[in-house]
Amino acid sequence: EAGVxxxxxxxxxxxxxxxxxxxxPISGHATLYWYQQILGQGPKLLIxxxxxxxxxxxxxxxxxxxxxxxxxxxxxxxxxxAKLEDSAVYLCASSLISYNxxxxxxxxxxxxx
Amino acid sequence: xxxxxxxxxxxxVSEGASLELRCNYSYGxxxxxxxxxxxxxxxxxxxxKYFSGDTxxxxxxxxxxxxxxxxxxxxxxxxxxxxxxxxEYFCAVVHNNAGNMLTFGGGTRLMVKP
Numbered sequence: 191e192a193g194v195x196x197x198x199x200x201x202x203x204x205x206x207x208x209x210x211x212x213x214x215p216i217s218g219h220a221t222l223y224w225y226q227q228i229l230g231q232g233p234k235l236l237i238x239x240x241x242x243x244x245x246x247x248x249x250x251x252x253x254x255x256x257x258x259x260x261x262x263x264x265x266x267x268x269x270x271x272a273k274l275e276d277s278a279v280y281l282c283a284s285s286l287i288s289y290n291x292x293x294x295x296x297x298x299x300x301x302x303x
Numbered sequence: 304x305x306x307x308x309x310x311x312x313x314x315x316v317s318e319g320a321s322l323e324l325r326c327n328y329s330y331g332x333x334x335x336x337x338x339x340x341x342x343x344x345x346x347x348x349x350x351x352k353y354f355s356g357d358t359x360x361x362x363x364x365x366x367x368x369x370x371x372x373x374x375x376x377x378x379x380x381x382x383x384x385x386x387x388x389x390x391e392y393f394c395a396v397v398h399n400n401a402g403n404m405l406t407f408g409g410g411t412r413l414m415v416k417p
Contacts (some may be wrong), residue, residue: 215374
């Protein structure tokens with residue numbers, strides 16, 4: 191069974207630029223999550239989708255972050271414009287049932303200069 | 304506000320020694336509890352989980368954890384550590400509210416001495 195795929199693995203941009211991350215969850219997993227993991231901290235949930243609907247985006251900085259999950263499969267997270275404090279690893283995860291085991295992708299390491 | 308606390312930021316143990324990583328949560332009801340491991344450059348992998356029933360749960364790679372309601376704790380243990388166990392360990396809790404949001408602790412970095 192293929193795992194959660196993410197791309198790119200690394201991205202370096204300058205502040206005020208835009209960036210987008212892509213995630214393809216495990217086939218059949220209805221729930222998809224985006225997390226932000228700042229160095230030395232645990233992951234923090236940014237947004238949770240159930241199929242193509244948003245379940246929770248209370249911690250998503252909506253003035254600069256956006257996410258979509260068209261057709262209830264893969265998802266894109268965008269930052270526009272980026273700030274220095276957005277430097278982090280962005281993790282995508284998926285699960286069969288929302289409260290059960292989440293399977294994580296390898297993450298995208300973003301550096302904002 | 305609900306929170307998950309891992310009091311030890313770094314722990315160093317000798318190979319073959321026993322290990323216990325602490326986790327405390329602040330939550331009104333009995334939560335769903337998880338331990339994840341993150342190796343360098345790798346994604347997070349589930350070690351074990353507790354939903355209900357027997358308070359001692361077994362996981363992969365020889366790990367176990369014990370849920371103690373009276374102490375609001377879910378400590379992770381391993382009787383004999385291997386060098387390959389060096390990684391970052393995260394305790395996490397599911398909030399049984401809308402969306403079942405997973406909240407992570409700050410993590411404990413484990414180093415293993417030869």
